[in-house]
Amino acid sequence: MSGQKRTITRSEHALEDLDGAALSYAARFADQAESRRRDLREELVQLALPFAGRLARRYRGRGEPLEDLEQVARLGLVKAVDRYDPDRGSFTAYAAVTITGEIKRHFRDRTWGVHVPRRLQDLTIEVSQATAVLTSELSRSPTVAELAERLDTSEEDILAALESAAGYTPASLNGPVGDDGPAELGDMFGALDADLESVDDRLTVSGLLYRLPARERRILAMRFYGNYTQSDIAAEFGISQMHVSRLLSRTLTWLRQAMLTDAPPRWESGIAQPEPTDAALTVSVRRVDGRTEIGLTGELDREAAERVRAGLIDAVRDAGTDAEVLVDLDGVGFVDAAGIAALLASHEAARRASVRLRFVRPQPYVRRSLTVAGLAPLFAVA
Template identity: 70%
Template structure:
């Protein structure tokens, strides 16, 4: 019976292999018809009997950077898998066990022994490059070039170079390795350099959060000035406002950012900026001999100011049947889209009422906005 087979196996002789095949056949016969819970003893006997065979296969791979004890452990795992999957109808157990054990050992080298993760495709190519390098070195009596390796393996040179570079990932140098000589410095001391901008990281994070609290226009102007390297004149032309107004907006935004960074809790953007100035826009109407003159002064860049202008112009063209309405823009220093929209609403009301509407004495920055909106025909000079 298989249970009486000796477990003292020595060299890999043909007789030993025959005994292993015989032991496997005896194991298969022994467990035939037994329930799974009663097969454990027979399985353990076969595994113990085949352990020397697994050890011999493991010793073939010693000297490759892995401890022999680890290789033997992997080989035993492969042996257990072979015993569990053994089917006597498929042939020799010895051949099947050898393939399973060797495959497990190679898988261990492939997946567990690399110091740096390298894709499997590259790992396989590294082995092929190593074999081709050895063969070509023997043939050419020199180290082969990348082009020669590429031709031998029928692989693009880029992939050959990637494999050669990735080969260093198998056993990377330790950052704690001594540099050498009398110095006590380590390899890691030579890698990298001081980052002088590290101290500014906290400020950058704080500023990025504060920028989100600014109105869209101020954020856009800051980005154009400091990230786009545009001049104030270029920004003014883009927004259709004066360069002086751009300077004021930049100064106001930077002052708020500076104060917010120094404060424990940044306050919301105060329209002691924009909205307060918009509310200080002055709009007045004066009638003289059937003609109405609407005088505007300030910056028409927010809805409150634009609404004042809209109401004043619409009232002027719809009240009292005037012969002409003139909007005097001489003191308007800036006007954006909402201000232009107010004038467009006044033009439409004048067309419906049949009252001539004229825009007078607009500054150059405002003229650009009027021209872009199609209001240039309404301009007149006095």
């Protein structure tokens, strides 16, 4: 073998030339002026550019343009030249490690469409490699448990890595849905439903409207539901347009304040001419054909609830067994939770006393409230 001459390939000759050039560069660099040092550095970088290009081409086909990878490789080459120390070994070995590390760092930090922690990025690569190996060994896709056992980690980490993999190249919201459809992926996302968001406000306003005097309620309905002008409303009520404007302003101001407080403020109809309100609840009791009829007029709220509860329970006790008690709700424009509790208490008292308690002629708002409270079976036709 000693008599045979070994043939050196072009690539090996280039590497030998590159190592030799690097040693020559390091030997001359320290004794040169600053301008000459820049020239020597440029010469070595130019000589090693093909070497950096070959390393960059190993990573093509992974979603990044080759031109970008070559730029990253050249940056790594410059760093290798600046940090090269001949006492630590071959320049080509050191440059290969530096350039490859720069390219991998580029893939880790620049190519992910969504920011993912470095730990998950590294684990995602390991999961991908382990998946390929296990698929070959098992002739099927591995389970999460098998991946966790192979990588000696928890199943939760494997699931997080699999989910994070989608962040490398996320789908564009402008991407088409289907092959030929004009719709985009972003068009499939729902939007906020303004009507649904206003449900709470509508229910609150609905309850507050019954606390207003009848005239103010009618004016609001004509203005905002009937599209009447202020002049039309003034002609309807026989008042001035300016008076209508003041009434609307005062009513809307009260509604805003009532919606922002837990306890609605008392309605003040005006200082000069106080207007009667129908807030005070009145109770009337009469007996007709062996049955008791109780008429309620006004608002069945917290202030009147205890009086109504006591009155209804007394009427139930006085009616006697198998008697009938009718509660006329035609005059009740508003009922709150305390009022409903009073009606429920009277119903329970009637049940224990074997008395038939029925509610007749409830207003639409009151009917809805009592239905929600479970009192609908007690409705009866007057």
